[in-house]
Amino acid sequence: MKMQLVYPYWPKLNRQTEFHLPPHGPVVFAAQVPGWVALEFVDENVDPMIFDETVDLAALSVMLTCQLPRAFEIADQYRRMDIPVIMGGIAVSLHADEAAGHADAVFLGEAEGRFESLLEDFRNGRLKRRYDYLHDPPDIRLVGPARREILNRDRYVYRGVRMLDLVHASRGCRFHCFPCCVGFLGGRKFRPRPIETVIAEMASIPNNRLFLVDNSLAQDREWLMELFSAMVPLKKKWVSHPILNDDSVLELAARAGCWYVYQAVFDTSEVIRNRIKRLKDHGIGVEGTILLGTDDQNEDAIYRLVDFLLEIDLDMAEFTILTPFPHTPIRAKFQKQGRILSDNWIEYTCDRVVFQPKNMSVETLERMYHYAWDTFYENASCQWKMGELFQKVIRKEMADGTYRRFEGKAPRKPRFFKK
Numbered sequence: 001m002k003m004q005l006v007y008p009y010w011p012k013l014n015r016q017t018e019f020h021l022p023p024h025g026p027v028v029f030a031a032q033v034p035g036w037v038a039l040e041f042v043d044e045n046v047d048p049m050i051f052d053e054t055v056d057l058a059a060l061s062v063m064l065t066c067q068l069p070r071a072f073e074i075a076d077q078y079r080r081m082d083i084p085v086i087m088g089g090i091a092v093s094l095h096a097d098e099a100a101g102h103a104d105a106v107f108l109g110e111a112e113g114r115f116e117s118l119l120e121d122f123r124n125g126r127l128k129r130r131y132d133y134l135h136d137p138p139d140i141r142l143v144g145p146a147r148r149e150i151l152n153r154d155r156y157v158y159r160g161v162r163m164l165d166l167v168h169a170s171r172g173c174r175f176h177c178f179p180c181c182v183g184f185l186g187g188r189k190f191r192p193r194p195i196e197t198v199i200a201e202m203a204s205i206p207n208n209r210l211f212l213v214d215n216s217l218a219q220d221r222e223w224l225m226e227l228f229s230a231m232v233p234l235k236k237k238w239v240s241h242p243i244l245n246d247d248s249v250l251e252l253a254a255r256a257g258c259w260y261v262y263q264a265v266f267d268t269s270e271v272i273r274n275r276i277k278r279l280k281d282h283g284i285g286v287e288g289t290i291l292l293g294t295d296d297q298n299e300d301a302i303y304r305l306v307d308f309l310l311e312i313d314l315d316m317a318e319f320t321i322l323t324p325f326p327h328t329p330i331r332a333k334f335q336k337q338g339r340i341l342s343d344n345w346i347e348y349t350c351d352r353v354v355f356q357p358k359n360m361s362v363e364t365l366e367r368m369y370h371y372a373w374d375t376f377y378e379n380a381s382c383q384w385k386m387g388e389l390f391q392k393v394i395r396k397e398m399a400d401g402t403y404r405r406f407e408g409k410a411p412r413k414p415r416f417f418k419k
């Protein structure tokens, strides 16, 4: 049996340097595809879509809300070709009913230990319309290494530099932030993977540079200390979402190869200033993630925030506009207040205003978004600052002998994989 797995195109932030990281959801999912299925993978963000009439089944892996319009186009085309379509991924779980209108089956939740039964049903002609495991996550010990061999790896290169490989050491998040849908996705409980499994997976990745895509590395101090201690001998260099604000943890993270973190900067307080300073004191770079348009901001507050970011000397900043994604606390609030202005998912790219801001007009928020990007990068472009960050990692790699020059190869054509 042949199955094509597609990761649909999605529009990047209009102010961001365009580069592509290898997608994580599809390779984690692909590990659940059994050996009796030949698998072909297309990441439409780096390769052209090929509608393959020889496949028995098309599977769409959809992470982002703004990927959905394209996912639906692909699904509709395959169904016109009489090839059945299944869909899964975070965005499908968030938009299950809508996705079901374009698919023969939707798979909701995490796939480990569950997906093969869908394929058995398909093989036996009894595919169900919905496989719903959203609030019943599998045993975390079932999460094995991702199937990265399906990636067309030479596509994930920016200006001659190989991009990071994505890996996760835990799932879930015990926090409940207002713009976030992790709670709805069944993830309110922190679920760490066994450390030996994570380390074995990291060690098996040929790339020395990793992105730990865990929701938050600020959830369990003891587990973090154990994880980072086990990572030290690997000598990998890595990027992550926020890490626990604790000197011993950060010191160990730096020794374990932490290169920079994405850190939310939501105000101009001393708490934030000290947090950034502490990271930098440990030799860890910081890319601030800055949400614009929250109810406590007006135009002046955004001017002050941008001044503050320059003052605390962030390595990089990524500005996004608050976006009320389905099943988030902020969407529930805006719906109640009648403030949602658009449900056109292609506009949910975090660089458009799709709700009525509280303390400014839509036009002012749009203008302030561009002001923030323009001002932060006035003296050094985004590409230049990104180059600086990569210089940092190259220096670290040279110091411990892990630096390897990227030897580019011609991109491969899509092909079928059998386990």
Ligand code: SF4
Pocket (backbone or CB within 6 Å): 173, 174, 175, 176, 177, 180, 181, 182, 183, 215, 216
């Ligand atoms: S935004 Fe991050 S820290 Fe907050 S609930 Fe979501 S995953 Fe957790």
